[in-house]
Amino acid sequence: xxxxxxxxxxxxxxxxxxxxxxxxxxxxxxxxxxxxxxxxxxxxxxxxxxxxxxxxxxxxxxxxxxxxxxxxxxxxxxxxxxxxxxxxxxxxxxxxxxxxxxxxxxxxxxxxxxxxxxxxxxxxxxxxxxxxxxxxxxxxxxxxxxxxxxxxxxxxxxxxxxxxxxxxxxxxxxxxxxxxxxxxxxxxxxxxxxxxxxxxxxxxxxxxxxxxxxxxxxxxxxxxxxxxxxxxxxxxxxxxxxxxxxxxxxxxxxxxxxxxxxxxxxxxxxxxxxxxxxxxxxxxxxxxxxxxxxxxxxxxxxxxxxxxxxxxxxxxxxxxxxxxxxxxxxxxxxxxxxxxxxxxxxxxxxxxxxxxxxxxxxxxxxxxxxxxxxxxxxxxxxxxxxxxxxxxxxxxxxxxxxxxxxxxxxxxxxxxxxxxxxxxxxxxxxxxxxxxxxxxxxxxxxxxxxxxxxxxxxxxxxxxxxxxxxxxxxxxxxxxxxxxxxxxxxxxxxxxxxxxxxxxxxxxxxxxxxx
Amino acid sequence: xxxxxxxxxxxxxxxxxxxxxxxxxxxxxxxxxxxxxxxxxxxxxxxxxxxxxxxxxxxxxxxxxxxxxxxxxxxxxxxxxxxxxxxxxxxxxxxxxxxxxxxxxxxxxxxxxxxxxxxxxxxxxxxxxxxxxxxxxxxxxxxxxxxxxxxxxxxxxxxxxxxxxxxxxxxxxxxxxxxxxxxxxxxxxxxxxxxxxxxxxxxxxxxxxxxxxxxxxxxxxxxxxxxxxxxxxxxxxxxxxxxxxxxxxxxxxxxxxxxxxxxxxxxxxxxxxxxxxxxxxxxxxxxxxxxxxxxxxxxxxxxxxxxxxxxxxxxxxxxxxxxxxxxxxxxxxxxxxxxxxxxxxxxxxxxxxxxxxxxxxxxxxxxxxxxxxxxxxxxxxxxxxx
Numbered sequence: 001x002x003x004x005x006x007x008x009x010x011x012x013x014x015x016x017x018x019x020x021x022x023x024x025x026x027x028x029x030x031x032x033x034x035x036x037x038x039x040x041x042x043x044x045x046x047x048x049x050x051x052x053x054x055x056x057x058x059x060x061x062x063x064x065x066x067x068x069x070x071x072x073x074x075x076x077x078x079x080x081x082x083x084x085x086x087x088x089x090x091x092x093x094x095x096x097x098x099x100x101x102x103x104x105x106x107x108x109x110x111x112x113x114x115x116x117x118x119x120x121x122x123x124x125x126x127x128x129x130x131x132x133x134x135x136x137x138x139x140x141x142x143x144x145x146x147x148x149x150x151x152x153x154x155x156x157x158x159x160x161x162x163x164x165x166x167x168x169x170x171x172x173x174x175x176x177x178x179x180x181x182x183x184x185x186x187x188x189x190x191x192x193x194x195x196x197x198x199x200x201x202x203x204x205x206x207x208x209x210x211x212x213x214x215x216x217x218x219x220x221x222x223x224x225x226x227x228x229x230x231x232x233x234x235x236x237x238x239x240x241x242x243x244x245x246x247x248x249x250x251x252x253x254x255x256x257x258x259x260x261x262x263x264x265x266x267x268x269x270x271x272x273x274x275x276x277x278x279x280x281x282x283x284x285x286x287x288x289x290x291x292x293x294x295x296x297x298x299x300x301x302x303x304x305x306x307x308x309x310x311x312x313x314x315x316x317x318x319x320x321x322x323x324x325x326x327x328x329x330x331x332x333x334x335x336x337x338x339x340x341x342x343x344x345x346x347x348x349x350x351x352x353x354x355x356x357x358x359x360x361x362x363x364x365x366x367x368x369x370x371x372x373x374x375x376x377x378x379x380x381x382x383x384x385x386x387x388x389x390x391x392x393x394x395x396x397x398x399x400x401x402x403x404x405x406x407x408x409x410x411x412x413x414x415x416x417x418x419x420x421x422x423x424x425x426x427x428x429x430x431x432x433x434x435x436x437x438x439x440x441x442x443x444x445x446x447x448x449x450x451x452x453x454x455x456x457x458x459x460x461x462x463x464x465x466x467x468x469x470x471x472x473x474x475x476x477x478x479x480x481x482x483x484x485x486x487x488x489x490x491x492x493x494x495x496x497x498x499x500x501x502x503x504x505x506x507x508x509x510x511x512x513x514x515x
Numbered sequence: 516x517x518x519x520x521x522x523x524x525x526x527x528x529x530x531x532x533x534x535x536x537x538x539x540x541x542x543x544x545x546x547x548x549x550x551x552x553x554x555x556x557x558x559x560x561x562x563x564x565x566x567x568x569x570x571x572x573x574x575x576x577x578x579x580x581x582x583x584x585x586x587x588x589x590x591x592x593x594x595x596x597x598x599x600x601x602x603x604x605x606x607x608x609x610x611x612x613x614x615x616x617x618x619x620x621x622x623x624x625x626x627x628x629x630x631x632x633x634x635x636x637x638x639x640x641x642x643x644x645x646x647x648x649x650x651x652x653x654x655x656x657x658x659x660x661x662x663x664x665x666x667x668x669x670x671x672x673x674x675x676x677x678x679x680x681x682x683x684x685x686x687x688x689x690x691x692x693x694x695x696x697x698x699x700x701x702x703x704x705x706x707x708x709x710x711x712x713x714x715x716x717x718x719x720x721x722x723x724x725x726x727x728x729x730x731x732x733x734x735x736x737x738x739x740x741x742x743x744x745x746x747x748x749x750x751x752x753x754x755x756x757x758x759x760x761x762x763x764x765x766x767x768x769x770x771x772x773x774x775x776x777x778x779x780x781x782x783x784x785x786x787x788x789x790x791x792x793x794x795x796x797x798x799x800x801x802x803x804x805x806x807x808x809x810x811x812x813x814x815x816x817x818x819x820x821x822x823x824x825x826x827x828x829x830x831x832x833x834x835x836x837x838x839x840x841x842x843x844x845x846x847x848x849x850x851x852x853x854x855x856x857x858x859x860x861x862x863x864x865x866x867x868x869x870x871x872x873x874x875x876x877x878x879x880x881x882x883x884x885x886x887x888x889x890x891x892x893x894x895x896x897x898x899x900x901x
Binding site for chain 1: 815874877892
């Protein structure tokens with residue numbers, strides 16, 4: 001399977017790191033060096049990160065839906081990336097803690113030669129890991145968007161075929177990410193829309209995926225979120241090893257240690273020690289009487305080099321981890337994928353034949369390039385529905401969304417202008433707030449469960465558009481208990497929906513606004 | 516032509532927005548009881564941490580300094596919970612069509628991860644200390660631990676009562692006794708300053724507290740049950756359960772930590788059992804790890820778009836009922852998932868006969884699933900061609 005390379009790499013790196021961990025533990029016992037022991041725990045945390053990534057990769061391969069996980073286990077890779085990113089952040093905090101401790105109480109390195117040796121070995125292992133994972137993660141960074149239709153960029157796609165689109169077999173070719181996977185905040189939708197416009201003009205042809213955009217890069221990017229996490233972890237470790245080696249080297253060559261057999265004055269330690277040393281030295285001076293040459297221990301700044309380098313390293317790590325953290329968190333928060341512009345999508349959807357209105361449009365990303373959309377579409381009548389449905393599906397296909405669920409709603413009898421109303425509303429958290437209200441205006445896709453307190457304002461927004469007409473739907477025969485027709489002075493609140501589950505046909509009546 | 520309105524919002528200088536935003540956040544925090552509690556407890560913890568830090572610097576006690584850093588670290592958990600509770604109330608927009616409700620689940624998950632990381636860290640320190648017992652300075656240990664324990668107990672108590680502050684009307688009736696979990700995020704940990712000043716040659720001063728005990732007491736949330744009453748109102752509020760749970764575990768972990776530190780300090784002073792310290796830490800870290808597992812499992816389930824566990828039994832029955840509707844041939848591709856606690860969303864496809872009544876089938880299906888607790892449902896109709 002195409003995913004094998006990933007797993008093999010991970011296993012390789014895992015075994016290497018674990019072996020090195022064992023070595024470090026043994027060496028630390030032999031040399032009784034606690035620094036080595038704590039470094040070995042760092043290695044252990046690396047092992048854990050690799051295990052997490054491996055587990056995520058294994059799970060993510062199971063794309064079949066199961067009873068409990070109807071979407072399959074694909075999300076596992078996003079979760080793996082998030083876990084790794086959080087883990088890295090926590091590690092950074094720990095390192096900062098230790099560095100600060102070192103600042104307040106600097107220490108010399110014991111047995112620097114051993115440290116150099118082990119540090120160099122660790123560096124080798126980490127460099128090897130970097131090479132192993134670089135191919136995956138590197139592609140995730142430098143993607144050109146907009147103009148970069150590197151058609152031949154198939155190499156990125158190859159490894160990720162295992163995550164190909166199951167639903168409609170169009171294997172994601174048509175997912176045109178006109179705007180490449182930029183890590184711009186969701187609010188950057190405006191700029192993206194702009195680019196969208198520009199690029200749209202010369203690429204109308206992408207219907208059949210003839211111009212395959214940087215989707216490759218994008219999907220590759222997404223698919224390797226997990227790998228990016230691993231790469232960052234290994235990078236952090238490599239930096240750590242570099243620091244250890246550099247520090248030990250400088251220490252060996254620059255530091256003038258206390259010569260054995262002589263008392264020396266250590267100006268670098270904290271006042272307590274200094275105090276102690278001082279008294280000792282004074283004693284010596286007194287007892288010896290003659291001029292006593294105090295040897296000063298090596299330059300103090302060497303002791304502060306370690307924590308400083310550590311803090312720099314933490315800065316670098318955090319800077320590189322943040323985009324990964326943000327991206328995986330956004331996916332898990334069910335955001336609309338970056339490359340999709342809801343407004344334009346709505347507008348273009350409305351332009352289709354037979355579509356009267358759209359409600360409750362939700363688009364979110366499952367993982368990789370699998371995007372899922374759901375909506376209520378209002379059409380004329382059931383007979384024309386299948387036709388419209390096909391067109392809608394095609395439309396979404398062109399946008400790169402292949403798993404869609406469209407719920408039809410039918411306008412009943414004699415009301416042309418009631419296209420705005422939701423026949424089957426969500427009837428739940430949106431009951432107190434209007435869930436779908438605008439007339440032909442797109443975009444008011446329900447306020448969703450989040451803005452509970454902001455309900456009324458959401459309604460207001462929706463109503464501003466439909467201030468002209470008041471339409472009420474009353475189920476025939478059913479008492480007004482369910483249907484609520486509210487008419488307020490300010491604006492017409494259209495409370496859609498019969499709450500009562502009657503099998504009768506819903507009749508729409510147009511009532512002139514007489515507020 | 517007279518202008519109908521003067522809308523110069525977009526031309527206002529940008530700097531006002533920051534103040535407005537911040538004051539908006541404060542208002543939002545103070546409006547909801549849960550976030551209010553979280554905020555005050557966060558302030559309490561932060562002030563305690565600052566006091567400890569300054570005391571440690573003044574006395575030049577490394578143990579206290581590092582312990583205060585640990586408190587800061589735990590404050591981040593509280594901060595995450597607070598941020599999540601504020602964020603999840605934001606309105607939905609173009610990029611977040613479902614709104615920000617998932618933030619709570621994410622916060623709970625991240626808190627759980629941090630807890631596991633902390634447990635791992637403490638365990639490793641315990642092991643190191645067991646191998647090379649450091650010289651621990653006892654004097655300042657006890658008072659600090661006791662103070663930290665008090666702070667934690669305050670947290671537990673506060674969150675026990677007020678944590679449940681959702682205006683959920685009928686919630687109280689649901690016998691939520693545990694739910695206070697939610698509030699208990701306070702980890703007051705006083706990780707007792709193990710003031711070891713001199714580690715040993717290498718000077719790897721680990722003085723971080725191993726006292727992360729967490730009593731895990733509050734795991735009573737068996738209350739997952741659908742808050743059936745009136746979800747119409749604020750289903751969002753029910754979902755702060757996730758945050759609260761994570762936060763509570765954190766507080767409890769800290770409390771246990773303080774307790775553990777106190778016990779080990781006593782043991783060391785009275786019986787000179789140096790080994791008590793690392794053993795205590797290891798036990799505590801294991802406890803923390805074990806207690807976090809349910810929280811993690813739940814949030815992973817939600818984030819992985821798993822079928823809601825509470826619907827596991829109800830769904831097959833609903834499928835059957837739908838398939839028995841007149842005109843329905845088949846039900847395909849059902850997907851049900853949890854948006855946040857108690858808010859379930861589902862999609863499915865129905866294959867129906869050409870002459871069947873679409874609207875009726877749609878409304879019936881909606882009713883069937885609404886009774887099961889699924890509020891947002893998308894039913895795709897496909898007419899069989901015959």
